[in-house]
Amino acid sequence: MESNYIAYHFTVEPKEPGTEILIAELGEKTFESFVETEKGVSAFVQEALWTADILDDIYILGSEEFTISYTKENIEQVNWNEEWEKNFEPIDVDGICYIRAPFHPTQNAKYEIVIEPKMSFGTGHHETTYMMMKHLLNMEVKDMEVLDMGCGTAILAILALMKGAKHADAIDIDNWCYLNSIENAQRNNIGNIDVYEGDAGLLTKEKIYDLVIANINRNILLNDMAAYVKTMKDEAIILFSGFYTEDIPSITEEAEKNGLVFVDQLERNNWVSLKFKKH
Numbered sequence: 001m002e003s004n005y006i007a008y009h010f011t012v013e014p015k016e017p018g019t020e021i022l023i024a025e026l027g028e029k030t031f032e033s034f035v036e037t038e039k040g041v042s043a044f045v046q047e048a049l050w051t052a053d054i055l056d057d058i059y060i061l062g063s064e065e066f067t068i069s070y071t072k073e074n075i076e077q078v079n080w081n082e083e084w085e086k087n088f089e090p091i092d093v094d095g096i097c098y099i100r101a102p103f104h105p106t107q108n109a110k111y112e113i114v115i116e117p118k119m120s121f122g123t124g125h126h127e128t129t130y131m132m133m134k135h136l137l138n139m140e141v142k143d144m145e146v147l148d149m150g151c152g153t154a155i156l157a158i159l160a161l162m163k164g165a166k167h168a169d170a171i172d173i174d175n176w177c178y179l180n181s182i183e184n185a186q187r188n189n190i191g192n193i194d195v196y197e198g199d200a201g202l203l204t205k206e207k208i209y210d211l212v213i214a215n216i217n218r219n220i221l222l223n224d225m226a227a228y229v230k231t232m233k234d235e236a237i238i239l240f241s242g243f244y245t246e247d248i249p250s251i252t253e254e255a256e257k258n259g260l261v262f263v264d265q266l267e268r269n270n271w272v273s274l275k276f277k278k279h
Contacts, residue, residue, distance in 0.1 A: 004047040008055075010070045012040035016244075017217055018066040025058050027174060036126075040068070047074070093133050097159060102187075111137075111162050115153050115184045128215050128241040131266040131273035132156050135239050139211075141165045147209045147231060149224075150216035150242070154181035154195065160211065161190050168193045169209075171202055200224035203231050211237050215273075218243040222254050229258040232278045237263070241273035248272055 012018040019041050023034050030049035035042045045054065055061060061068055090100040090107070098109035102116060129152070136156065142164035148157035151170035161168055170181050170193060178197035185193045196202055212228050214221060221240055228238060238260065240251060245267060251274060252262065260276035267273075 005044045005075045006047055006050045007073045007075050008043045008045075008070050009037070009073065010040040010043065010068055013067040015040060018060065018068065020217060021060050021066075022058070022068065024174075025060055027176070029054055029058075032176075044075070091130070093130065094137060096137050097133055099155065111159060113155060113158055113162070113184075114187050115155060116180065116187065127268040127271035128273060129155065131268055131271065132213060132215050132239055132241050133159060134266060135264070135273060135275055136160055136163065136213075139163075139237070141211060144210035145208070147171070147203075147212045147228075149200070149212065149214040149228065150220070151181050151195070152177050152215070153184050154193070155184070156213050156215065157181075157193055158185060158188055158190050160213070161192060162188075165211070166192065169207070170195045171198055173197070173199045200227040203227050205230055207231060208233050209236060211239075213239050215239075215241045218247045218251065221251060225254050226258055229260065229278060234278060236278045238276050238278070239273060240276070241271070243272060244270050245272050248274070 010022060012022060019036060023041055023043070026034070026043050029045070031043045031045045033044040060066055090098060090104050092098055092109070096109065097111040097113065098107045099113045099115060100107070102114055106112060133156065136159050141160050144160070144165045146157060146160045146165045146168040148154060148160075148168055148170040151157055151172045154170045157168040157170045172178055172181065175197055178195055181195045185195065209231055210233055212232055214228060221242065232238060240255075243251060255262070255274075255276050259278060261279050262274070263277050264275040265272065
């Protein structure tokens with residue numbers, strides 16, 4: 001379906017976590033699509049749903065912690081498949097896992113995941129998603145019960161299930177992510193997954209896991225880590241990402257406080273992914 005859109009092209013400094021916060025705030029408005037860029041993010045709203053005061057109560061725009069500027073552009077007749085075909089490149093993880101959109105040709109990879117990249121959360125392009133996939137590719141996950149917190153497109157849960165995990169619960173607070181995760185599971189013929197809209201408040205001691213995946217951000221990880229650990233079986237593995245190298249001490253301190261033991265670490269462009277085990 002084609003529509004007229006208004007685009008806002010934001011430059012955000014520092015880019016992270018500024019872009020993530022900005023997208024979350026804009027997502028509460030009538031903006032429906034976001035494309036992360038080198039300097040920030042482009043946000044798109046249908047012209048019919050646009051109002052002159054649409055940015056008036058976006059808190060981060062007035063925050064002294066971030067420097068944000070933007071330009072506004074009228075775009076006629078956006079065909080999103082064409083836009084993504086121009087901007088979305090397939091991702092190859094170590095020649096083992098291949099992530100593509102429906103409009104890309106198939107590849108001869110052991111694991112091929114097809115996602116509809118309506119927004120750029122969890123497409124595999126971001127360093128954190130890429131590192132989490134590397135962790136999963138290096139792990140034995142057969143017959144595991146998996147929890148994917150902040151699942152985005154559910155790409156990590158889908159990969160774990162393709163590798164033989166028994167079942168996955170995928171949770172995200174964002175309604176778009178919730179709906180897109182369901183769509184992507186169906187697109188990849190994944191049946192043994194349940195997707196929920198919400199946060200760590202959905203977790204209970206009755207449901208326990210062999211593997212927890214939490215690719216969110218530093219503050220949420222620190223705040224919700226105890227809730228994650230309560231859902232883990234003894235000897236269960238937890239993978240963290242969504243933070244920088246300078247955040248390692250605070251994440252590690254909180255992990256040890258909750259009875260977790262460090263196992264492994266991956267770094268990519270100053271982003272980090274940490275692996276711990278529950279003892």
